[in-house]
Structure formats: structure tokens, C-alpha cells
Amino acid sequence: MAGSLDQHIRGYTGPLLLKRLHHIATCGSPLAVEASRKGLQLLMTSEFIEMNFKGSAAFLKVLANQGDASSLIADFSDVNRPDPQVLLASIDTEISAYQSWQKGSMESLKTLLQRRSTLLMLDCDDDTQESMVTSLSIPGEFARKYVARESELTTVEFMYLDRPDSALKNLRQSLALFCKIAKDSEDDIDMDSNVSDTESTTELSHEEVVAYWNCRWMNLFVNFYAGRFSVVAKEYQSLLDSSSIKGVTACNVFESDHYNPVLISKNGLLKAIMISSLISCTLDDLEKITKTDVFESFMDEDVLCAELYRAFSASDYKSSNEIIDQLEEQLRLDPFFYSLMPTIQKFIRYKEYICYLSLVQQVSISHMADFVGVDSNTLVKELTYLMTASGLHMEYDAVAGVLHHKPVPPNQELKVLFDGVLELNRRSADLEASARLKSLVLSSFGN
Numbered sequence: 001m002a003g004s005l006d007q008h009i010r011g012y013t014g015p016l017l018l019k020r021l022h023h024i025a026t027c028g029s030p031l032a033v034e035a036s037r038k039g040l041q042l043l044m045t046s047e048f049i050e051m052n053f054k055g056s057a058a059f060l061k062v063l064a065n066q067g068d069a070s071s072l073i074a075d076f077s078d079v080n081r082p083d084p085q086v087l088l089a090s091i092d093t094e095i096s097a098y099q100s101w102q103k104g105s106m107e108s109l110k111t112l113l114q115r116r117s118t119l120l121m122l123d124c125d126d127d128t129q130e131s132m133v134t135s136l137s138i139p140g141e142f143a144r145k146y147v148a149r150e151s152e153l154t155t156v157e158f159m160y161l162d163r164p165d166s167a168l169k170n171l172r173q174s175l176a177l178f179c180k181i182a183k184d185s186e187d188d189i190d191m192d193s194n195v196s197d198t199e200s201t202t203e204l205s206h207e208e209v210v211a212y213w214n215c216r217w218m219n220l221f222v223n224f225y226a227g228r229f230s231v232v233a234k235e236y237q238s239l240l241d242s243s244s245i246k247g248v249t250a251c252n253v254f255e256s257d258h259y260n261p262v263l264i265s266k267n268g269l270l271k272a273i274m275i276s277s278l279i280s281c282t283l284d285d286l287e288k289i290t291k292t293d294v295f296e297s298f299m300d301e302d303v304l305c306a307e308l309y310r311a312f313s314a315s316d317y318k319s320s321n322e323i324i325d326q327l328e329e330q331l332r333l334d335p336f337f338y339s340l341m342p343t344i345q346k347f348i349r350y351k352e353y354i355c356y357l358s359l360v361q362q363v364s365i366s367h368m369a370d371f372v373g374v375d376s377n378t379l380v381k382e383l384t385y386l387m388t389a390s391g392l393h394m395e396y397d398a399v400a401g402v403l404h405h406k407p408v409p410p411n412q413e414l415k416v417l418f419d420g421v422l423e424l425n426r427r428s429a430d431l432e433a434s435a436r437l438k439s440l441v442l443s444s445f446g447n
Contacts, residue, residue, distance in 0.1 A: 005034045008333045011261045015121040015160050018042060022055040023335035025062050031333070036062040037069065040076045050115075051122040052081050084119060091116045110149065117153040121160040147178045148211035155218050156262055159336075164226040171219050178212050182245060209245045213253040214260040216242075221264045224272040225336050227343060232276035233289065240292060251294060268334065270298045271327075274305050279347050283313055304330065317352040318373030324348060349374065349382060357394070357405045365401045376401075 008031070009020050021042070024035035036059040043053055056076070063069040095112050151174035158167035182204060216239055223231045239250045253259055259266060277289045290299060290309055299306040304327055311319040324345055331337035352372050357363075369376040380396070383403065387394050395404045 005031050005038065009038075011265045013262055014047070014156070015118055016156060016262055018048075018053060018055065018122070019160055019335055020333075022058055023338065024333050026058050027332065027338070029333055032062050033066060033069075036060075037072065040072055044076060044079060047118070048122070049079065050082055050087060051119060052084060053122045088116065088119055091119070109146070113146075113150065113153055117157055121157050146208070147174050147181065148208050148215050151175070151178075151215050152211050152218070152260060152262075155215065155222065159222065159225070159263055164222050167222045168219070168226065171215055171222065175212070175215055175219070178208075178215075204246060206246065206248070209248050210253055210258045211260075212245065213248065213250045214258075216250060217254060217259065217269060218263050221269050221272050221336075224276055225340060227340070229276035229347070230280035232273060233280050233285070236273050236277075236289065240294075254294065264336070267298070267302065268337070270295065271302070271305060271331075271337075274298075274309070275344055278308070278312055279344070279351060286313070312348075315355070317356070317371060320352070321345075321349065321373040346382070350386065353379075353383060353386065357403075360405060362402060362404050365396075365403060368403065 005024070008024060009017060012020055018039060021035045021039040025032045025039065029035070039059040040056065040063070042048060043051070043056060060073060060076075063073060091112055095109065095116070151171060154170050154174075155167045158164070158170060216235075220232050220235055220239070223229075223235065242250055244252075254266065264272070273289070274295075277286050281289065286309070289295060299309065304323060308320055308323040308327065311317075311323060328341045328345065331341060349372065356368065356372065365376050365379060369379045372379070374382075383394065383396065387396070396402075397404070
């Protein structure tokens with residue numbers, strides 16, 4: 001069921017709200033007309049009145065046959081918008097002229113940076129957009145005070161442009177610089193390092209500390225979207241274990257109104273962590289993650305994810321695959337989850353196959369297909385891929401419809417394989433993906 005439009009956009013703001021509305025308007029949803037109306041109305045508000053959102057054509061197309069939308073279309077067409085390049089140059093000139101002694105300079109600078117960020121996402125030509133995202137140099141007296149907050153904006157820009165790798169690079173560089181400032185040291189510091197209360201943080205404002213933790217939470221979802229599921233699970237645990245900065249912890253931010261949902265809602269982020277852990281973690285580690293305070297309340301509220309966890313943990317793969325299909329339908333109107341769900345479904349099935357086969361020596365295809373809840377043709381196709389791409393110790397008797405497999409010793413962990421399979425990026429070429437999968441399976445199962 002599509003539900004209400006508000007259910008799918010609640011809590012989102014700015015250009016990523018427009019991205020969500022555009023996705024809903026173009027993916028065949030029954031909410032397309034309502035999303036298109038909302039999109040055009042949003043583009044006429046003060047936040048977006050200057051912007052030439054290229055996706056507005058899709059809104060207009062959806063509403064073309066809606067007679068009662070004619071006045072809205074006319075009002076939208078009458079809006080005069082400035083040349084984006086001229087506007088960008090003007091904003092950059094204002095930003096570079098800012099001085100620390102100006103009254104209210106930090107808040108004014110923040111407003112200008114937000115305007116610039118929105119303009120870049122909605123107006124710039126695709127060929128120059130990414131280079132322009134990082135072309136601005138914040139005035140020197142502000143740079144050290146604004147590292148994390150600027151990174152929040154830039155991360156959103158790259159994710160709007162569907163460039164998670166660029167977003168991750170920006171986050172790593174910015175968070176490493178933040179740690180340098182926090183420790184008042186010139187040494188290189190990894191973004192996963194903890195910053196304790198006892199170390200110097202005198203240069204950091206409360207707002208900047210909050211922005212740092214928000215960037216760390218954003219980092220989880222960007223890694224998820226990039227298909228780096230094992231990184232998500234590891235970084236989530238690292239985030240929970242991190243020391244506070246000026247008395248503020250990652251959980252303090254996440255569990256309060258300070259969490260910034262501009263990229264992903266709290267519920268959406270926890271879904272991403274849950275799925276990542278399901279794919280990449282052992283059952284013991286998965287249980288530890290779901291028993292954290294943050295997750296226990298989430299599992300109480302999200303019935304579908306709770307059922308998925310219980311079914312998978314009980315090796316009830318038929319039920320878990322049915323629930324994943326329901327989850328796909330639930331997330332169909334989310335532009336990030338929508339594009340990633342086929343990969344998620346495939347990786348979960350791979351893990352199910354390997355877990356199941358690690359316990360048996362011989363099984364009929366029909367029995368295994370029924371156990372995991374897929375049709376026999378899909379099972380044979382995907383097992384053939386595993387065999388040919390990885391050299392996994394399986395033989396398929398097509399006449400008898402029986403699969404023979406050399407089982408893995410019960411005490412042999414498959415985590416190495418899972419950590420690698422999940423990193424077969426959805427954008428990778430098939431040949432490259434096959435080569436990587438082969439090396440990973442061989443390292444887990446031996447020659």
C-alpha cells in the first residue's frame with residue numbers, strides 16, 4: 001500500500017525532499033499527482049524561488065491532464081528566476097568577504113552556505129556540478145570552526161547527485177580534520193578514533209560537536225548506499241563505543257532533536273543498519289547489535305524489521321525472503337532504498353544459500369528452493385553463479401536435480417565471505433564482481 005504522502009516525506013527538508021517528491025512522481029506511484037503538486041508548491045517558496053529545479057518538468061508532465069492544477073501550473077510558469085551562474089558568483093563573493101568581527105557573522109555565513117548548497121544541487125550543469133561543490137574556500141577565520149557543519153552540507157550535495165563515493169571521501173577528510181582540531185594536534189587521526197573529554201576541545205562550539213556526530217551518522221547511510229554493508233555494521237558499533245566530546249555522545253544526538261534527518265530519517269537509518277548487519281554479521285554479532293538501546297526501541301516500533309530479524313535468526317529463510325519482499329514494497333517510494341533493494345535481496349539470498357549448504361552434503365534443488373522460498377530456476381541460476389564465479393565446492397546433477405556440496409566445518413566462520421560479497425558494489429562490472437567473489441569464496445572454503 002502506498003500510504004499517505006506525508007508518511008513518505010515526513011521529516012525531510014531541502015533539495016532531498018524535492019528528490020523524494022520527484023522519485024514518487026516518476027516511479028508509477030498512485031501518489032504521483034499529490035507529489036507533483038507538493039513539488040511545484042515547494043519550488044515557489046522562498047527557499048527555492050531562486051532555483052531552476054531540472055526535475056520540475058516531471059511534475060508538470062504528471063499534472064498536465066489534471067484540470068484543477070492549471071492555476072498552479074500557471075503560477076509556477078510566471079516565476080522569474082535568476083541565472084544560476086550569476087547567483088552563485090554573487091553568493092561566493094559574499095562568503096569570501098565575511099569577517100569574524102561582523103555581528104552575527106556565523107549565522108549569516110551559515111545561511112549563505114545553505115543557499116549555495118541548494119543552488120548547486122538544483123541548478124548546476126551535471127558536468128560541472130561535482131567540481132563546484134568543493135570549489136569554495138570558507139574564509140580562514142571560519143574554516144576551523146565550521147568543518148563538520150560544512151561537511152553536512154557537502155555530504156547532502158553529493159548524495160543528491162547520487163555520488164556516494166565522493167560523499168565518503170569528503171566525510172573522511174572532514175572528520176579527520178575535526179579530530180585534529182579536537183585534539184589540538186597536527187598528527188593524522190583516523191575518523192574512527194575516539195576523542196575523549198580529557199583532551200582539548202576548547203575551539204569547538206556545541207553546534208559543531210553536534211554536526212560532527214551527525215556526520216558520523218550520515219557516514220553510516222552513505223556507506224550503506226555505496227553497498228559497503230560490513231563497514232556500516234562495524235562503524236555503528238564504533239559509534240556507540242566512541243567517547244563523548246564536550247559531554248555529548250553520538251547517542252545523545254541521535255536520540256534528541258539535534259539529529260539531522262535531511263539525508264535519512266532515524267527509522268530509515270536504523271533499517272539500513274539492520275539490513276547491513278543481517279548481510280554482513282554472524283548471528284552472534286547480529287544479536288549484539290539488535291540488543292543495543294537504540295535498536296530495542298526501533299524493533300518495538302518497526303514490526304516488519306523485527307519479524308525479519310526473528311525469521312532469519314531462526315533460519316526460516318522462506319519467511320525472511322517473504323518479509324524482504326514486503327520491505328521492498330514498503331520502501332519503493334524511497335529513492336535510495338529503491339535502487340538498492342535488488343542488491344540487498346540478492347546478497348541476503350547468497351548468505352542464506354551458503355549458510356544452508358554449510359550444513360548439508362546433498363540436497364535436491366526442489367527441496368532447497370522450497371526451504372529458502374525461491375523458484376527452482378532462480379536458485380539454479382544463482383547457485384551456478386556462485387559455482388562458476390567463485391569455485392565453490394558444489395556439483396549440480398541436472399538430470400537428478402540434486403546438488404552435491406562439500407560442507408564447511410561447523411566451527412569455520414563464513415564472515416570473511418560475507419564481508420566480501422557485500423562489497424560487490426552494485427555499480428561493478430559483472431566480470432570484476434565475479435573475480436572478486438571467486439577470491440573471497442576460495443579464501444573462506446579453501447581449494
